[in-house]
Amino acid sequence: MSPHSCVKIRKEWDIVSARQLGREMxxxxGFSTVDQARIATAVSELARNIYLYAEEGxxxxxxxxxxxxxxxxxGAFDTGPGITDISQVMQDGYTTSGGLGAGLxxxxxxxxxxxxxxxxxxxxxxxxxxxVR
Known part of the structure; x- marks a missing residue:
C-alpha cells in the first residue's frame, strides 16, 4: 500500500472506488470497524460532492x-465553481442536492x-x- 494514493472522481462509480480505497487503507x-465505516462514509460524502458540484476532482x-x-x-480537491458561503454549507441539514443533508x-x-x-x-x-485510537 503506497502511503499516498489518489482516486480521480469523474463518474458516479469513482465514488465507490474512493470509498473502497479509504476503507481498505x-x-x-488498524482502525476499528466503526472508524472504518466513519471513514468510508466521509469519503463517500466528499467524493459525491465532487461528482455533483465540481464534475471533476x-x-x-x-x-x-x-x-x-x-x-x-x-483530501478532496476539485477545480469546480467553489463554495459561495462556507458557513451556510457547514450548517446541519443544509442540502442543495436533496440528499440526506449530512454533507460537510x-x-x-x-x-x-x-x-x-x-x-x-x-x-x-x-x-x-x-x-487511530
Missing part, C-alpha cells in the same frame, strides 16, 4: 505516523480534524484527518 492501519489518502500516533489524512457538517463530525478552503471559480480543498 483504514483497515490496514480527486480524493487523496495519506498514511502518516508520528512517535505518538498514526492516522489517515484525506457530517464529514466534520466523523473525522478528528477538518479544514475547508474554497475560492469562487477556482475550486475547493477539504482536508481531514482521522487518528
Amino acid at each position: 483504514a483497515k490496514k492501519l 480527486q480524493i487523496c489518502f495519506e498514511v502518516f505516523e508520528t512517535i505518538e500516533r498514526k492516522g489517515l489524512r484525506m 457538517p457530517g464529514v466534520k463530525r466523523l473525522m478528528d480534524e477538518f479544514d475547508i478552503q474554497s475560492e469562487i471559480g477556482q475550486g475547493t480543498q477539504i482536508k481531514t484527518v482521522k487518528w
